[in-house]
Amino acid sequence: MADADANFKKGSLGIKFILLALGIAVLAVGLVYIGIKREGEKLTIEQVVNEQKRIFKLERNDQIQEWRKWASSTHEFEMQQQALLQLAWLDDKEGIPIAIQALQLPDHRIRGVAAQVVAHFGTPAADAAKPAVNKALLESDASDEPQLAWALVELNDQTALDRVLKVYRAGHLSKVQRVGGGTAFNPDKLAKMAPADKWTTYVKDESPSVRQLVATILSSNADPKFTDALITLVQDPDVDVAREAAPGLGRIGDEKARKPLLDALGKADKESRKKFLAALRDGIGGVGLVMSLEAVDKSKPETMWHQTRVIFNLLKELADPRASDALVAYIEAGPQRHWKTEAAMRLAEVGDPRAVPYLAERMKLNTVKLYGDSELIEEKALARGDEERIVGARMLADLAKLHPDKVDTFREQAEDAVLFWISDMPQPHANALRFLAHVKSEKARTKLRDWSFPTVALPREGQQPPMPQEWVVAQSALRYLGVMKDDASWGKYETHLKRRRADANDI
Incomplete structure (x- = not known):
């Protein structure tokens, strides 16, 4: 009886195993069937495109409802991905909890997109996503790691700094894209993590x-x-x-x-x-560039010239008023003559009136005597013209125009120097006349009158060049005598207007 009972129990146990195996088999068949059915139900590419078009045609609120449904769906990758991005693009904050759920899915592609959505909303709106993003980063692969790391940056999760830097060291953060396109990486945001x-x-x-x-x-x-x-x-x-x-x-x-x-x-x-x-x-800014002048290589004159020229060109392009004090200190330190002039010009270019005495100092120096015997090719080139004084005079005139309240000071500082320059030339330059007119130079008034009304005949109509020098000078002199509003010359201006009416009126 005992043996029979034992045999019965063995048989009973065998039957149970058989039934269990049959159950598992049925379940497997069911799962396969469901999988096949779902696979058969997956949208084709054309259907995906048509569904997206349909949603895009809806009103904004209706779109959001549709995208929420698709973002929560897990059996259509293309639609879920697009839906998550669209919720972010539409700034629908209901997309945040949906993205958090998506971060827990096994598909790394969806996790990467969900991380982009979280990063888009950032802190504090998406702070609830921090645990999910951190967990997903620990399980990440190369396809979603950069997006997850950047999401933690946007969430300013300071506890994740070391993990984020690991991704940064690998150079992967620069690949992350914002929702809607464009590089997401911003070093300032990374800096704020600590x-x-x-x-x-x-x-x-x-x-x-x-x-x-x-x-x-x-x-x-x-x-x-x-x-x-x-x-x-x-x-x-x-x-x-x-x-x-x-x-x-x-x-x-x-x-x-x-x-x-x-x-x-x-x-x-x-x-x-x-x-x-x-x-x-x-x-x-300019302060740093002026400071860098101290590091110029002085071992060779050519090298020194080139490196200094580069710095002064950068200062000219930058035109930074904050560098004014540094430039004054540089000038007062006694640099080489050309660079002293360049520094004064950089001052003038930002409208600093302190440039006037330095520019005036240069106006008194004859260019040929200054640079003609130099061994530097660049300085010899300067001696072939008078560019420094021409530009310097223009800047003096500009400063006088910019600072009408300082014309008395400017006249005291630069009047004699500019008069010296124009007397050192075959004919006065218009820039010099402009400065003298703006500072109301009484010393120049008589000269301007003489230059404005030459006693030689007017050039004949159609006369070939060169034009008589007296009339070349008169063009500028007349203009700047007018700037000075010289009442005594009014009658002569009227006479000038009538001179061409008939040859008999000419001198």
Whole structure:
């Protein structure tokens, strides 16, 4: 009886296994059937396109309802992806919880798109997504890792900094696209993931990209407490790192900061030097460029000339009024004559009246005597013309026009110098006459009258060049005597108007 009972139990157990196996088989068949059925129900490409067109034709609110449905659907990748993006594009914040749900799906493509949506809304709107994004990043692959990391940047999740930097070191963050297209990466947002003090711990990071980011962050803060870190960075073998540290040291500006900056600039090769100068220009403006004049290579006159010319050209393009004090200090330090003049011109170009005495000083110097015997080709070229004084006179006139309240001072500072220049020339230049007229120079009034009304006959109609020099000068003299509103000359102006009516009226 016991054996029979045992056999019965064995048989019973066998039957149970058979029934279980049959159940599993039926379930598997059912799942396969459902899968086949769903596969058969998947939209074709044409159907996807038509469905999207249909939704796009709806009113905004109706569109949102349709996109929400598709964004929550998990069996049509193309439609779900498009729906998530459209909810972000339409700024529908109901898309945030839908995106959070999508982050938990196994499909990395959908996770990547969901991360873009979360990044689009950013903090604080999408802060609830932080746990889901962090979890998805731990499970990510190459297809969704950059988007997930950038979403954490947009959410300013400071706990994720190390994980984000891992992606940044690999160079993948720059590939992330915004919703609607365009590069999403913004180093300023990445910088906000930690205070500046925290970033100093990455000064010697293995990645040049991270060190460059650190240099940019510390330069923008430019606190003396970061001097040592910036010195380390400005001495970095990677020039892109070093140049980002340069503006920070320039802003700090004390001797401890300036020396390593100028040393690094002085040792830089031609291409690296360009990057340093561009960084100083963009980082601290004209002040940084004037500072860089101290790092010019003086070993050869030609090299010194070229490097100084590059800096002054950058100053001219920038026209930064903030550099005025630095330019005055440079002039007072007694640089070579040409560069002293160039510095005065940079002052005048930003409307600084302090340029007047320096420009006046140059007006008194004969160009041929100044540069004619120079061994530098560039200075010899200056001796072939009088460009410095021509431009200087124009700038003096511009300053007199810009600062009518200072004309008495300008007249005292530059009147004699400009008069000296025009007496040193075969004929007076219009720029000089313009300045003298604007400062109401009584010393020049008699000369202007003489030049305005020459006693020689007018040129004949159709007369071939050259035009008589007296009438060349008269064109400008008449204009600027008029600027001075010389009442005594009014009758002569009227006579001039009548001279061409008949030859008999001419002299």
